[in-house]
Amino acid sequence: MAEAESGMQAVQMFRELKPDLVTLDVMMPVIDGIDSLVAFRTMRRENPQAAILVVSAVPFEKTRDTFTEEGALGYVIKPFTKFSFDQVRLRLGRVFPELDLR
Amino acid sequence: MTRVCGCCRPRPLAVIALLAAAAAVYAYHVGRAPLAASEAYSALAAAQASVESVARSALSLDPGKPVLYHLLLHGFCRVVGQSEAALRSVSIAFGVAAVYFVFALGQELFGFEVGFCAAVLWAFNPLAGVLARWARMYSMLIALALGHVLAMEKVRRGSGVAMLLGAGVVGSAMLYVHFGAILIVAADLVVIFRELRRTGTSRCWPAAAIACILFLPFVPITIAQSRALLFGHWMDWLGVSKGSPSQMLLFGCGAAAAVLWLGLAAPQAERRREGLQQCLLYALVPMLALAAGSALVRPMFEVRYVSPSFAMLAVVAAYWLDCGGAWLRNLGTVAIGALSLMLLPLCYGAPRDPWPAIAAKIGAVANPSEPIFFEAGFFSPDGQVNPFPDQGFPQGFFRVPFDYYFHGANPRAVLPAAQPAAARKVIAAQLGHGGAWLVSARKWPDALAELPRGRDCRLDYSGRFSRISVFHVKPVPDR
Numbered sequence: 001m002a003e004a005e006s007g008m009q010a011v012q013m014f015r016e017l018k019p020d021l022v023t024l025d026v027m028m029p030v031i032d033g034i035d036s037l038v039a040f041r042t043m044r045r046e047n048p049q050a051a052i053l054v055v056s057a058v059p060f061e062k063t064r065d066t067f068t069e070e071g072a073l074g075y076v077i078k079p080f081t082k083f084s085f086d087q088v089r090l091r092l093g094r095v096f097p098e099l100d101l102r
Numbered sequence: 103m104t105r106v107c108g109c110c111r112p113r114p115l116a117v118i119a120l121l122a123a124a125a126a127v128y129a130y131h132v133g134r135a136p137l138a139a140s141e142a143y144s145a146l147a148a149a150q151a152s153v154e155s156v157a158r159s160a161l162s163l164d165p166g167k168p169v170l171y172h173l174l175l176h177g178f179c180r181v182v183g184q185s186e187a188a189l190r191s192v193s194i195a196f197g198v199a200a201v202y203f204v205f206a207l208g209q210e211l212f213g214f215e216v217g218f219c220a221a222v223l224w225a226f227n228p229l230a231g232v233l234a235r236w237a238r239m240y241s242m243l244i245a246l247a248l249g250h251v252l253a254m255e256k257v258r259r260g261s262g263v264a265m266l267l268g269a270g271v272v273g274s275a276m277l278y279v280h281f282g283a284i285l286i287v288a289a290d291l292v293v294i295f296r297e298l299r300r301t302g303t304s305r306c307w308p309a310a311a312i313a314c315i316l317f318l319p320f321v322p323i324t325i326a327q328s329r330a331l332l333f334g335h336w337m338d339w340l341g342v343s344k345g346s347p348s349q350m351l352l353f354g355c356g357a358a359a360a361v362l363w364l365g366l367a368a369p370q371a372e373r374r375r376e377g378l379q380q381c382l383l384y385a386l387v388p389m390l391a392l393a394a395g396s397a398l399v400r401p402m403f404e405v406r407y408v409s410p411s412f413a414m415l416a417v418v419a420a421y422w423l424d425c426g427g428a429w430l431r432n433l434g435t436v437a438i439g440a441l442s443l444m445l446l447p448l449c450y451g452a453p454r455d456p457w458p459a460i461a462a463k464i465g466a467v468a469n470p471s472e473p474i475f476f477e478a479g480f481f482s483p484d485g486q487v488n489p490f491p492d493q494g495f496p497q498g499f500f501r502v503p504f505d506y507y508f509h510g511a512n513p514r515a516v517l518p519a520a521q522p523a524a525a526r527k528v529i530a531a532q533l534g535h536g537g538a539w540l541v542s543a544r545k546w547p548d549a550l551a552e553l554p555r556g557r558d559c560r561l562d563y564s565g566r567f568s569r570i571s572v573f574h575v576k577p578v579p580d581r
């Protein structure tokens with residue numbers, strides 16, 4: 001498990017670590033020339049099998065659709081609640097049945 | 103076989119036709135106008151993922167408006183989506199319900215004709231039209247307040263325990279929609295006081311007590327939010343009272359005297375006259391309370407906060423027209439209704455918020471890496487900024503309506519309120535990613551002062567959208 005602080009760093013780490021699951025914050029704390037949408041598209045292009053969960057404080061459906069229509073596993077609205085966490089757990093359980101997420 | 107009297111049959115049909123006409127007028131092109139900033143805050147709460155998040159959003163960003171409307175809107179939007187029309191549909195439904203309750207209250211107090219005329223006067227007046235098409239809680243507040251007053255009147259006239267419980271529950275629901283409902287409960291107390299003086303007993307005090315008891319869990323939050331609203335600086339409450347102490351005292355005494363006069367006026371033997379005094383109390387107590395508060399504490403009188411009082415005034419107006427005879431009542435109702443209908447298009451065509459245009463402009467030009475800046479705090483309509491940076495909207499008041507229309511992933515960032523030097527530094531530090539956008543609610547020269555200057559940057563675009571200024575700053579490449 002690793003954590004990136006910017007879009008560029010996220011893409012570099014994605015290439016190095018080849019993760020099965022990425023959680024991607026739409027508004028990253030450090031702006032470095034690669035925004036989250038570019039990072040998301042790069043990851044999807046380079047490894048379509050990787051599951052990407054998009055996390056955002058913007059709850060509006062059209063923004064959510066921008067990512068889900070391009071293949072995001074889910075769009076989780078911040079701040080997290082038990083409800084949103086349960087939703088994520090269900091989705092992850094479907095994608096990674098080998099995990100025990102009870 | 104039951105035979106229906108021919109002269110009675112048109113009555114329900116007339117009411118249904120009126121409700122249908124009101125629904126059609128309210129729904130006409132309802133999704134065409136972009137969301138106003140405050141409507142976007144309703145949308146923000148409604149779009150949250152869970153009930154808990156809805157409540158949190160409403161409590162933190164919509165003070166003075168408890169959670170019931172937002173929760174209802176959340177449930178509705180989960181089914182029909184978050185479009186402008188969907189968000190405003192809830193208000194339309196309550197707007198039509200309010201027309202029915204105006205009719206029912208007028209009928210209960212003064213008979214069918216007065217009730218019907220009151221409903222016509224209310225249905226097509228610009229205030230009802232605007233509030234019924236606004237994705238805010240005011241048409242719900244009006245409908246619940248009228249429903250509560252109607253149920254209280256039915257209890258007063260001998261309806262059973264179910265109606266009493268209904269009056270209490272609806273009264274509590276109204277309190278959970280907007281703090282303005284507290285003023286309706288205050289009017290309840292004055293009416294109960296009159297009832298006690300008139301008959302020596304009161305049938306409807308338990309309903310008022312039930313409403314208050316059901317609201318008790320929310321009282322701590324109400325007290326905290328009321329303090330913030332009265333002594334903090336929120337959008338609608340900017341400024342302090344400007345009257346001199348003697349003027350304030352005079353006005354406060356005048357308002358108190360008017361309420362006392364209404365409360366202590368001799369009880370009327372005739373039921374219609376007593377009904378009129380009750381209507382006047384429900385109409386005037388909230389208005390006088392807010393007017394007195396404006397004189398004594400700080401400006402707080404907004405028509406929408408006392409919108410149920412205006413619905414009550416429609417009943418009063420219909421009664422007065424009826425006193426002049428059927429001819430005057432009918433002609434007056436038609437004339438006022440027609441005039442209101444002519445005024446409605448003017449209200450519907452009021453200046454629209456510019457957020458779709460701003461989002462389209464930035465979306466067409468922006469590199470997705472360029473940050474978009476908003477100013478923290480809040481602004482009065484004339485561009486004055488909140489002097490207290492720790493109050494108001496730390497994420498930028500206008501970011502929410504912008505986010506509703508802008509679907510790009512550009513980073514959003516916040517500038518400190520009313521600190522142009524600090525703002526210049528923050529923007530300059532982010533210019534390395536190709537440029538930066540500023541969406542400002544300040545006056546044009548104040549907004550310009552927040553932009554970095556010098557040889558290493560240039561103003562690539564500037565535009566004024568209504569009262570919002572938009573700037574695009576780009577770095578100048580090294581030569």
